[in-house]
Amino acid sequence: MAIPLFNSIASWLLKKRYHQIELFLKYPAEVQEEVLQQLMDFAEDTEVGKRYDFQSIDKYEDFRNRLPIVSYEEIEPMIERTRKGEQNLFWPTAIKWFAKSSGTTNAKSKFIPVSTEALEDCHYKSGKDLLCLYLNNNEDSQLFTGKSLRLGGSKELYQDNGSFFGDLSAILIDNMPLWAEFSSTPSNKVSLMSEWETKLKAIIKESTQENVTSLAGVPSWMLVLLNNVIEETGKDHLFQVWENLEVYFHGGVSFNPYKDQYKKLLPRKGFKYYEIYNASEGFFAIQDRNGADDLLLMLDYGIFYEFIPMDTYGTEAQKAIPLWEVKENVNYAIVITTNAGLWRYKIGDTVRFTSTDPYRIKITGRTKHHINVFGEELIIENAEEALKSICKKTGSEIKDYTAGPIFMEGKEKGAHEWIIEFRKPPEDLAYFTEFLDNALKSLNSDYEAKRYNNITLKMPKVHIARENLFYDWLKAKDKLGGQHKIPRLSNKRDYIEELLQMNK
Secondary structure, eight states, rough: OOHHHEEEHHHHHHHTTTTHHHHHHHOOOHHHHHHHHHHHHHHHSSSHHHHHHGGGGSHHHHHHHHHBOOOOOOOHHHHHHHHTTTOOSSSSOOEEEEEEOOOOSSSSSSEEOOHHHHHHIIIIIHHHHHHHHHHHOOTTTOOGEEEEEOOSOOOOOOOOEEEEOOHHHHHHHHOOOOOOOOHHEOOOOHHTOOHOOOOOHHHHHHHHOEEEEEEEEEEEHHHHHOOOHHHHOOOSGGTTTTTTTOOOEOSSSSSSHHHHHHHHHHOTTOOOOEEEETTTTTEEEESSSTSSSSSSOOOSSSSSEEETTTTTTTTTOOOOEEEEOOTTTTTTEEEEEETSSSSSEEEEEEEEEEEETTTOOOOEEEESSBSSSSSSOHHHHHHHHHHHHHHHHHHHHHEEEEEEEEEOBBTTTTEEEEEEEEEEOOOOHHHHHHHHHHHHHHHHHHHHHEEEEGGGGGOOOOOOTTTTHHHHHHHHTTOSTTTOOOOOOOOSSSSHHHHHHTOO
């Protein structure tokens, strides 16, 4: 009787939060303006607050005109001072946690400050809201009768000059509220193991003994785990391992390339998929409807949002706008001001709004992860949509991929070069390549214009990767597991050259 009772109480408490969510749905601009004012009031006596005289700012236009938009490189010296013990530089409460950013395979790491306020009012609040929205849409859910199988980063926390750094997931697990730890598997000890392949076996050993009702993690790495579960248990699908599994909460990379593979592992019509949008810098958006492919922007997490239209991004005409000025179906770069002391910070992600009442978004890619060598403006959203349609047409399945440019040489035209690891390869690679080209043309008019009569771009060049190429590539860089991601598109040839070399 204890577990069903706990399920009922937890569901009731989480649903109460929905009334607060309805407040920012009704008054989005007012809630965002209040968030900004509270952040400035709280930080007015910090070094940043005094430099820009936060005390005298009482409207958004002053904030926008006075504070510059910054990248990580521009604030790194101040973050390093904080890591060495100085405080009250960009946030008034002590910053002792730093999320070591591991979004891609770049060698240089970022150390993103994580305040107590960010932990409580953003990251943990979002976890509760995710459950709140899910339960609000699924009143017969039995989520709390079992545990959530979480798959976080594979790095332990390290201490340096009195501060701690590691994957964000490790910081969250280390500070996790008792209620969250009680309802999760594997144990904190296993979750924080640093060696991925050993950790994988330990997770399988622990979690297959539990009644798992939900999954949470990055799709690419979760798929590795789940395929290993099937292999270890000898079962045909995951419901033979966890009969009461009802939802997978996913984020970090696009789900499109993996969806069909998950449906084979989870062949139950009523099974739910819920997407989230979080990063080391904060938690931003949650899927708020069953079966939706867009996410509700969460406006009361101590984060103030601004957006730069991508057609002016990085130019002299660049200008950030507040939430209440955005338009639907425009590609924007996100700028955030947060309750961990990031002020007008470019996080490097791009989104477009599918709705402005309420504000819902789709993640379209990264400001740095696109191909625009020839003016084609190919973004990750285009690539994912094209590959999804090709797989459906050819019956193929993609495990991982990356693409980069082939630069023009003399009279030789440019092109895009792809290396794709298939779980199920196409029967005819030439047909696959032609379909990829045509799909990209239909999705992106700039690409189509550059491909017209081979005026600038030739037909794409596609290589089939050997089995486990991307896994071995990440392993060689000590970037297996958790939050590490394959860079999908690049304006340079660095990634593709390394992979082609390893593919020989």
